[in-house]
Amino acid sequence: MKSVVTSISLEQDTDVSHTRRSARLIAKVGGADNRDQIRFATAVSEIARNAFQYGKEGVAEFSFSETKQALCLVARVQDHGGGIADLASFLRNRHQAHTGPGLGLSGSQKLVDDFSIETGETGTIVDLKLNLKLSGSASELAKAAADALVKAAHGSPLEELTEQNRALRDALAAQQYLLREMHHRTKNNLAIIQSLAMMQARQSSSEETRKALTDFTGRIQAFANAHNLLHQAEDVSQVDLKQHIEDLADRLRLAFDQSRIAIEVDCEPLMISFDAATEIGLIVNELLTNAVKHVSADQSSERKVWVDAKRVGSKVRLTVRDNGPGIVDAEKTLRKSRSLGWKIVQGSVRKLNAALQVDGTDGLSVAIELDAHGEG
Known part of the structure; x- marks a missing residue:
């Protein structure tokens, strides 16, 4: 009818x-x-x-x-x-x-x-x-x-316009709530996967397996951290890069507490998109983990890793550097590297359409420049 x-x-x-x-x-x-x-x-x-x-x-x-x-x-x-x-x-x-x-x-x-x-x-x-x-x-x-x-x-036409604006605001608020809830549940699911991997690592008798699972849990945390920040944020489409990197650095400080490595973070307050944040989280996790593992073993010198992020014109420049022994002909050596961690870094850089620069003459320095469209 x-x-x-x-x-x-x-x-x-x-x-x-x-x-x-x-x-x-x-x-x-x-x-x-x-x-x-x-x-x-x-x-x-x-x-x-x-x-x-x-x-x-x-x-x-x-x-x-x-x-x-x-x-x-x-x-x-x-x-x-x-x-x-x-x-x-x-x-x-x-x-x-x-x-x-x-x-x-x-x-x-x-x-x-x-x-x-x-x-x-x-x-x-x-x-x-x-x-x-x-x-x-x-x-x-x-x-x-x-x-x-x-x-x-x-x-009144004004009353009609006011009603439409109110409806739009209510719809936006509902959408924001749903997105925030989605990020919260995703973070929880990633935490469960991370816990299972950590349990498996502790039970494994193989040092190589334990190392692989430990690295895996770190990569999961890089994803979970971005979801957690969006769950807490007012704007669920953007992530605070400064807070994102500082949280990752804090986690790695705890993980490598016995190594007496100092991780210093100097980031400007920058808002970036969620997609960019997940890729940068992976990059920072891999570079920090690698730097801590390979920084100079000389106990007479203080071992440090620095992470800097700042705006340079229309770009964001992210740099991770250490005071380790460095790498001879770093660009060529890393390009040929079969390390999974470095492959992850290169893959994330490509997804961000970013520029990658490496220098191994005074410790290892890895710099990434993100174009303006990579920001939020």
């Missing part, structure tokens, strides 16, 4: 904005939460804009559809254009142009619960559906939605 709420002609740009507001309000009457209201309204407005810009105008119709199995809100957007050529490529988002209907189609189909499209020489019809959890009849909801639209039409 289908019960129509309203139809909106798409003849000018303001009609697209009106369609978005109507989609959100109708979804709200249908019992959708803020997040579902916004994703449905966004999808409908994208298709409506396509109809207006590329389809020679059109119409957007909203209705509630009721079956024995489900109750859903349907937005049908129909235009009078000449159809969409190579529709399959548009839906797979493989079109080459950076403008055009494909951008709206490929994104909108991911935002709704069901998406269908028919296109031909006489125009294009797109149906977008949002599944509802309310119990009730389609006709009752359609009437309630129509009444809400009439009431909203006589309301």
